[in-house]
Amino acid sequence: MRKALPWILPPLVVVILAALPWFASPTIIQFGISTLILATLSQSWNIIGGYTGYASFGNSVFYGLGIYGTAVAMVQFGLPFWVGMLVGGLLSVVFAVLLGLPVLRLRGHYFAIATLALAQVMSAIVSNVQVAGGNQGLVLPLFRGDKMFYELALGLLVLATLTVFWLSRSRFGFGLISIREDEDAAAVMGVNTTYYKVIAFALSGVFTALAGGIHAYWITFVEPESAFDITLNVKMIIMAVFGGPGSVFGPIVGAFVLQSVSEILATKISSLAGLFFGLVIVVAVVFMPKGLIDLRKRIGRLGWRYFTRNVKENRL
Amino acid sequence: MGAILEVKGLTKRFSGLVAVNNVSFRVGEGEILGLIGPNGAGKTTIVSLISGTLRPTSGVLRFAGREIQTLPAFRRAQLSIGRTFQVMKPFPGLSVVDNVAVGALFGSGGGHSDLSGAREAARHWLDFVGLAHRADQHADSLGGPDRKRLELAKALAMKPKLLLLDEVMAGLNLVEIDEVIEVVKKVRAEGISILVIEHVMKAIQRLSDRLMVLHHGEKIAEGHPDEVLNDIHVIEAYLGRRRV
Numbered sequence: 158m159r160k161a162l163p164w165i166l167p168p169l170v171v172v173i174l175a176a177l178p179w180f181a182s183p184t185i186i187q188f189g190i191s192t193l194i195l196a197t198l199s200q201s202w203n204i205i206g207g208y209t210g211y212a213s214f215g216n217s218v219f220y221g222l223g224i225y226g227t228a229v230a231m232v233q234f235g236l237p238f239w240v241g242m243l244v245g246g247l248l249s250v251v252f253a254v255l256l257g258l259p260v261l262r263l264r265g266h267y268f269a270i271a272t273l274a275l276a277q278v279m280s281a282i283v284s285n286v287q288v289a290g291g292n293q294g295l296v297l298p299l300f301r302g303d304k305m306f307y308e309l310a311l312g313l314l315v316l317a318t319l320t321v322f323w324l325s326r327s328r329f330g331f332g333l334i335s336i337r338e339d340e341d342a343a344a345v346m347g348v349n350t351t352y353y354k355v356i357a358f359a360l361s362g363v364f365t366a367l368a369g370g371i372h373a374y375w376i377t378f379v380e381p382e383s384a385f386d387i388t389l390n391v392k393m394i395i396m397a398v399f400g401g402p403g404s405v406f407g408p409i410v411g412a413f414v415l416q417s418v419s420e421i422l423a424t425k426i427s428s429l430a431g432l433f434f435g436l437v438i439v440v441a442v443v444f445m446p447k448g449l450i451d452l453r454k455r456i457g458r459l460g461w462r463y464f465t466r467n468v469k470e471n472r473l
Numbered sequence: 474m475g476a477i478l479e480v481k482g483l484t485k486r487f488s489g490l491v492a493v494n495n496v497s498f499r500v501g502e503g504e505i506l507g508l509i510g511p512n513g514a515g516k517t518t519i520v521s522l523i524s525g526t527l528r529p530t531s532g533v534l535r536f537a538g539r540e541i542q543t544l545p546a547f548r549r550a551q552l553s554i555g556r557t558f559q560v561m562k563p564f565p566g567l568s569v570v571d572n573v574a575v576g577a578l579f580g581s582g583g584g585h586s587d588l589s590g591a592r593e594a595a596r597h598w599l600d601f602v603g604l605a606h607r608a609d610q611h612a613d614s615l616g617g618p619d620r621k622r623l624e625l626a627k628a629l630a631m632k633p634k635l636l637l638l639d640e641v642m643a644g645l646n647l648v649e650i651d652e653v654i655e656v657v658k659k660v661r662a663e664g665i666s667i668l669v670i671e672h673v674m675k676a677i678q679r680l681s682d683r684l685m686v687l688h689h690g691e692k693i694a695e696g697h698p699d700e701v702l703n704d705i706h707v708i709e710a711y712l713g714r715r716r717v
């Protein structure tokens with residue numbers, strides 16, 4: 158019975174979250190939509206960053222492609238929303254394969270820097286493309302239906318999480334994990350590392366782009382700077398790392414906890430909110446570098462030693 | 474005796490330094506070929522060239538009759554070439570059994586498709602190398618000797634036809650060395666051909682069917698282990714140098 162509880166918990170949480178819009182205030186629903194989208198972004202980053210070990214700063218490009226794919230399809234071509242999402246998703250796959258092939262050869266910091274540069278380049282390109290509205294951006298048709306956006310965002314998060322759950326217990330996922338742990342050893346054991354990395358990048362990209370599509374239609378206004386915003390990429394990473402990278406639920410927990418903290422701080426002490434937020438993260442990284450999920454697993458056994466051991470192991 | 478591996482004119486240059494220079498040799502079906510030579514002779518480089526971790530500057534590698542020098546490392550693994558790393562490469566964040574399961578999942582011919590089957594196979598190989606009692610621990614909690622065993626189990630789980638062992642006995646005590654020698658003999662009894670690099674002369678003598686000596690990237694001797702070791706003592710006496 159005690160063992161069965163964790164298995165019942167995730168579907169139960171999903172049901173409760175799905176029912177929420179029928180009880181909660183519009184403010185809560187809006188908070189829910191943005192948090193669910195962030196959790197999806199963090200979970201998507203988890204596939205390439207947490208499981209495969211490639212710290213991507215290029216996921217904001219996928220997000221931007223999802224936003225612009227949807228916006229251009231709807232505004233310039235009058236296509237329905239779901240077709241726009243499809244366009245954004247396809248663009249991100251093409252991008253993941255075309256740019257992943259060269260960029261995923263780079264390791265460590267070099268990969269991070271290369272993807273960071275890509276995000277800047279894409280923002281500049283889109284600013285100069287006529288069909289994307291240039292610097293002015295695009296205004297999407299207005300659709301008042303926060304309930305729908307909420308349920309869509311929840312559905313996408315569930316889909317992304319099911320994918321990550323599958324990764325955690327499949328041959329494919331083990332291939333990714335072995336690449337993260339030691340790419341040379343993975344290769345001589347038979348893992349087609351290039352193929353695995355590109356697929357992981359594309360999977361990460363598709364979910365990120367779909368989240369971008371939902372965001373675009375919800376916000377109804379898109380412009381290059383916010384669509385390809387690198388600070389959003391940093392946020393995905395912080396949430397995933399805070400919650401527990403390479404775990405199934407860590408990035409979601411990270412997103413919900415940090416979003417709640419920053420929301421509370423923003424209403425209570427708006428001027429110092431940023432500072433506090435930064436402080437929470439620094440303390441978290443120092444005392445629990447493997448995230449909340451790891452903390453929950455081991456604090457029972459180790460108690461306070463859990464923190465001192467982390468500090469020692471990381472030679473801080 | 475047919476050759477599982479034929480190496481012809483193998484050369485590897487690292488920006489100026491010739492680490493392996495025009496080396497040719499063969500490993501017979503079911504044979505254990507010993508490879509010795511001083512540090513920096515190019516032994517590890519040869520293993521990396523065969524496994525595909527490094528690409529040769531020139532030369533031909535034929536495995537089971539098929540040229541492999543242009544194939545990527547993972548293809549060679551799928552064709553059933555397994556190797557260990559002298560500088561060990563465990564997957565530190567995974568349990569010991571999952572480390573080995575990766576070999577069973579991918580390895581020769583693409584390996585198992587399901588995780589539970591792979592883990593079962595992994596436990597078999599952990600038992601084979603005497604590491605079964607550590608199966609559920611994290612790999613980074615293992616000490617040196619057990620890490621060596623883990624390297625071996627990971628390679629074996631791939632079901633290789635050719636196994637390249639790069640100093641799996643370095644840093645082990647005499648008892649542990651004897652244990653690993655027995656394991657390697659058991660591996661050979663399974664019909665696996667082996668290229669073994671070792672500084673431990675006792676092990677080399679007891680295991681090798683033939684022995685090859687590398688020096689400054691060149692092959693300087695090859696033959697029956699007793700004769701080659703004898704020649705080496707002569708050379709050492711002449712040059713006044715220890716530790717070949």
Ligand SMILES: Nc1ncnc2c1ncn2[C@@H]1O[C@H](COP(=O)(O)OP(=O)(O)O)[C@@H](O)[C@H]1O
Nearest residue numbers: 487490492510511512513514515516517518519
């Ligand atoms: N990746 C590399 N880049 C440059 N030089 C290397 C590299 N790997 C090995 N070497 C050099 O090649 C020579 C042979 O090294 P190695 O094959 O490791 O020798 P051994 O295993 O016999 O001790 C050494 O001089 C070493 O410094």
Ligand SMILES: [Mg+2]
Nearest residue numbers: 516517518559
């Ligand atoms: Mg060596």
